[in-house]
Amino acid sequence: MASALSDKLSRLVKDMRGQARITESNVQDMLREVRMALLEADVALPVVRDFVARVKEKALGQEVVGSLNPGQALVGIVNRELVATMGEGVSDINLAAQPPAVILMAGLQGAGKTTTTAKLAKHLIEKRKKKVLTVSGDVYRPAAIEQLKTVTRQAGAEWFPSSPDQKPLDIAAAALDFARKQYFDVLLVDTAGRLAIDEALMREIRELHAALRPVETLFVVDAMQGQDAVNTAKAFKDALPLTGIVLTKMDGDSRGGAALSVRQITGAPIKFAGVSEKIDGLEVFDAERHAGRILGMGDIVALVEQVTAGVDMQAAQKLAAKVKSGEGFDLDDFLAQIRQMKQMGGLSQLMDKMPSQIQAKAGQVDMDKAERDIRRKEGIICSMTPLERRKPDLIKATRKRRIAAGAGVQVQEVNRLLNEFEQMQGMMKKMKGGGLMKMMKRMGG
Ligand code: GDP
Numbered sequence: 001m002a003s004a005l006s007d008k009l010s011r012l013v014k015d016m017r018g019q020a021r022i023t024e025s026n027v028q029d030m031l032r033e034v035r036m037a038l039l040e041a042d043v044a045l046p047v048v049r050d051f052v053a054r055v056k057e058k059a060l061g062q063e064v065v066g067s068l069n070p071g072q073a074l075v076g077i078v079n080r081e082l083v084a085t086m087g088e089g090v091s092d093i094n095l096a097a098q099p100p101a102v103i104l105m106a107g108l109q110g111a112g113k114t115t116t117t118a119k120l121a122k123h124l125i126e127k128r129k130k131k132v133l134t135v136s137g138d139v140y141r142p143a144a145i146e147q148l149k150t151v152t153r154q155a156g157a158e159w160f161p162s163s164p165d166q167k168p169l170d171i172a173a174a175a176l177d178f179a180r181k182q183y184f185d186v187l188l189v190d191t192a193g194r195l196a197i198d199e200a201l202m203r204e205i206r207e208l209h210a211a212l213r214p215v216e217t218l219f220v221v222d223a224m225q226g227q228d229a230v231n232t233a234k235a236f237k238d239a240l241p242l243t244g245i246v247l248t249k250m251d252g253d254s255r256g257g258a259a260l261s262v263r264q265i266t267g268a269p270i271k272f273a274g275v276s277e278k279i280d281g282l283e284v285f286d287a288e289r290h291a292g293r294i295l296g297m298g299d300i301v302a303l304v305e306q307v308t309a310g311v312d313m314q315a316a317q318k319l320a321a322k323v324k325s326g327e328g329f330d331l332d333d334f335l336a337q338i339r340q341m342k343q344m345g346g347l348s349q350l351m352d353k354m355p356s357q358i359q360a361k362a363g364q365v366d367m368d369k370a371e372r373d374i375r376r377k378e379g380i381i382c383s384m385t386p387l388e389r390r391k392p393d394l395i396k397a398t399r400k401r402r403i404a405a406g407a408g409v410q411v412q413e414v415n416r417l418l419n420e421f422e423q424m425q426g427m428m429k430k431m432k433g434g435g436l437m438k439m440m441k442r443m444g445g
Contacts, residue, residue, distance in 0.1 A: 022059045022073060030074050031056055041255035041294045042226035047264045055081050079291050086259055087287025089269035093124065094243065097215040100133070100179040100187040104212060106205055106236055107220035109193035112248030112274055114144060116220050117190045118151035119274065119282035120246075125156055130185040135160040135175035137168035137208060138192040148190050154279045158184075168192070168204055172212055189214070197235040206239055216243045218271070221262055223247045229258040230265055237266040247285065248274035256293045259285075329428040331389035334421050335381040338374055379407040380417050392418060 022030075031052055038048045059077050095101040103120070105113045117134055124130040134152045138144035142164050152159040160178055162171040172189060179187040189212060194201045209217060219242045221229050236242060245266065247259055250273045263270055270285040381389065383406030388395055395403070395418065404411045 022062045024060065027056060027059055027074070030071060034074070034078055037295060038257065038260070041257035042261075043257035043294070044227050044230040044261040044265075047230070047261045050264065051081065051085070051260065075295070079295065082260065082291035082294060083287045086263050086270060086285075086290060088263075090271065090285055090287060091269065092284065093120070093128075093271065094215055095124075095128070095130070095186065100176070100184045101216075102176070102187045102189060102212045102214040103216040103218060104189050104205075104209060104214040104240075105191055105218055105220055106240060106242070107193055108197075108222075108232055109195050111193060111220045111222045112246075113193060113220045114147050114190050115151060115277065115279075116218075116246050116248060116272075116274055116282070117148065117188050118155040118157070118279055120272075121152060121157035121186075121188055122155040122279055123272075123282055124186055131183065132157040132186045132188065133160055133175065133179045133182075133184040134158070134188045134190065135171060136162050136190045137171050138190060139164045139166060139168060139171070140192050144190075144192070151279060157188075168208055169211055172208055176212065197232065202235065202239040209240055217241060218244045218246055219262075219266060219268065220246045220248060221258065223250050223256055223258045223273075224252045224254045225258055226254060227261075230261045233262045233265045237268075242266050242268040244268055244271040246270075246272045246274065246282075251275045251281070256290055259290055260294065329425045331381055331384065331392050331421060332386075334424060335378065335389070337424075338378050338381070376407070376409060376413065377417055377420075380404075380409060380414055383407040392421060 034055060035048055035052050038051065039045070043051070055074075055078055058081065059074055062073060062077065093103065105117050107113045114136070121132045121134055124132050132155075134148055134157055136145045136148040138148075139162070145162055145164075149159045149161075160175040162175075168191070175187060175189070178184075189208070191205055191208060192201065217240050219233065219236050219240075221232060223229075225232065245262055245268050247256075247262070247270055250256065259270055270287075273283050273285045273290075275281045275283055380403060383403045384395070388399060388403075395414075400411050400414045404414050407414075
């Protein structure tokens with residue numbers, strides 16, 4: 001994505017290479033970019049201010065590790081802060097109550113309450129093996145009651161009838177009584193929404209809350225609402241003790257900034273994300289993936305993080321120095337490289353984080369097979385004696401057979417590994433040591 005925060009930051013720091021710390025003087029411009037990126041992602045202004053202040057505090061004085069420049073390091077900090085803020089307290093539905101556990105759904109009309117009620121019913125039936133009853137308290141819109149009936153059927157749950165001539169509190173009491181007598185584990189209560197916040201609506205849902213004493217009070221909010229989500233969230237938070245958030249319409253093209261706003265304003269954890277109109281379109285909220293979406297760079301941030309966490313820069317530097325000093329590259333070094341690949345989270349996991357174009361290209365490669373290969377190579381080298389690893393020339397027919405037997409492979413595989421090692425050794429000689437660091441840097445940036 002052209003406007004990715006990482007690109008902007010990288011451009012900004014082009015002329016400050018070699019700076020090893022994030023300082024008051026180099027951080028200002030970078031923070032401005034962070035602020036812009038968050039506003040572009042539709043995070044509400046007061047939330048952005050708060051967030052940027054926290055990032056600044058964490059960033060100042062930070063050492064910039066390994067091959068990262070300060071811009072990339074800041075992306076890492078922003079990302080971690082986003083994940084920490086949005087991911088805090090993420091958990092499945094709490095059902096720790098005397099059955100039936102009551103779940104109250106709150107939110108504006110059109111937010112996706114009714115759809116989400118049915119999605120949750122399905123989730124609780126399939127994943128938690130619960131017996132689930134739904135009921136609608138929306139006495140203002142007969143169509144809403146019918147809609148709940150339809151989607152509840154699709155979810156495979158039971159629906160408790162209600163009608164526009166009843167009072168929401170009476171409906172709730174009757175449904176609760178029925179759920180108790182019929183041994184339901186969970187009662188999901190869909191409520192009336194209005195197009196905008198109004199006092200009568202808030203009073204009504206407060207009364208419902210007091211009567212039902214729900215174990216979960218979920219605030220359902222449309223991720224496409226962007227900046228407006230803040231006002232809605234604030235009104236519902238003031239009216240009700242919210243225990244969780246469901247962000248709907250995440251399949252839309254919003255950058256998802258509402259997640260950060262709503263999380264920060266309500267203090268309630270984001271539990272689920274709605275990802276389609278269909279009944280199975282509900283996912284447990286994934287803060288890491290969502291942070292990438294807000295920053296507009298897919299999973300690139302995660303990749304940067306993984307590379308810096310996984311690559312042991314000290315080991316790489318030692319290796320580079322060794323090759324440079326003419327000590328040569330031996331099988332122990334080869335093994336260290338193979339292990340580094342593994343540390344980086346495995347090939348297929350790494351590929352998952354790559355942008356889709358690269359993934360498509362890599363599609364022809366069988367990742368599982370590649371990983372199995374790595375493990376076999378590791379096994380072969382581990383079957384060698386320390387002397388053999390330092391002096392691979394010693395490995396002739398008898399030793400090869402012993403090594404193959406030890407690793408549980410054919411002799412041909414030992415040969416193949418030795419060939420590969422020789423090629424790598426040749427490459428290392430050509431690069432005269434400096435090349436390896438460059439290679440690593442390219443991976444890190
Ligand atoms: P309510 O008024 O809060 O009960 O909202 P509804 O459940 O009736 O949903 C309003 C509209 O949003 C309906 O057309 C739903 O199909 C749609 N909707 C709800 N959740 C999602 C979602 O996660 N993704 C998409 N694409 N549409 C959704």
